[in-house]
Amino acid sequence: MAAVCVDDGYFEVGDDGRLTLIPGQQGRRQILYFKTPGSFTFEKADYPWLARVFVRVQAGGGGAAGARANANQVVAQPGGSGGGYAERLIEASALGATESIVVGAGGDAGTPTVDGGDGGGSSFGGLCTALGGRGGQAVMSSGAAPVCYSGTSGPLAGVGDWASGGGPGGGAFRLDGNQGQSGEGGDAMMGHRGWQRSSSGGGGAGRGYGAGAAGAFARDGDSVNGTAGSSGIVVVELYG
Template identity: 80%
Template sequence: MAAVCVDDSYFEVGDDGRLTLIPGQEGLRDVLYFKTPDTYTFKKADYPWLARVFVMVQAGGGGAAGARANAGQLVAQPGASGGGYAERLIEASALGATESIVVGAGGDAGTATIDGGAGGNSSFGGLCTALGGNGGQVVMASGSTPVCHTGTSGPLAGVGDLAQGGGPGGGSFRINGNEGHSGEGGESRLGHGGWQRATSGGGGAGRGYGGGAAGALARDGDSVNGTAGGQGIVIVYLYG
């Protein structure tokens, strides 16, 4: 009779005499991407082989304010901050039968006289949460004299094995009625903030996921709206 040697770190003989792979030794089997802002349901029963999950949670970035300037004057607004990020390795035994997945939206674009909106939080159940970026505010009044404004603070860390807040939005300044600079958008773990402006228009939009929008700039009677923040994302790695 032939004999076969197997590594008992990976295989076991069941009560029925069959040689099987030990649960949890298969490695990565699937990756789920939730890219559209919404609420989803993760059902553990859909993956009977599941041993653990590794989740990456990126919140939405803040939206930036618009700007309005009088004739011969200039307004430049600060940028919005990037969304926070969190990650966690979770054993299947710690999961509920269902877990709610939330993908945070980017913050709304502000108008010429209204602040940008905050980015939405993203989460995987109550086990991993990232906080949305703060919106850029309408802080600079129309004028032609030198002035500068502080940038927008980033959100605090959320919940996870690793959790961090988003990057701050950049400050803005005016040199005179024709020259100035808006603030850049804040960075995120999975995205970049928008580019700042030295000419009239809305600030740049973020790239990737969770970046903050740059502030708007207006001069010589211009009125411009702000820019929306980058949306969040949740990524779930499934291990068997």
């Protein structure tokens, strides 16, 4: 007669004699990724075995302004800041029947004389939240005299077991009517900042999730649009 040994840390025999898994002892069983900006709903009843979730929330990064320069002049703009990040381990008993999920969009690109848009915040209910990055402003006017402008401050920390704001966008400077440099974008926990420019064009776009865009640069009559920030993401790891 065959015999089977099982680990009683993971299995139990019910009153009906059936061998079953012990709830909450199986480790990570599934990962949900929410990458598209917008609102979603998490339904606890869809996972009857759920013991806890580990949530990671990345907000959207700030967009950057464009630039417009007169003949023989330069305009360079600061970069947008990176979005904030938060994470939290949450017991299933602390979850509502439904929890709203929000994925923040990256901030809009500015036109040649308009600021970049702020990034959107991301969240898992009110239990884990992160604030969006700030857009880079169109602060430098056309000219040839040396000038510099401060960068763009990053957002404050949101809510979580561990939470932080995003990285600041870099400042911009002009040396004369031909040379200068725009500001880089701000880093995010889950994304890398956009690269700065010293030739005409929109600033570099961020990579990954939540990074800020670099500011635009214009020289000698050029007119260029800015760059959008990177959108955020929400990752939900399910344990049961």
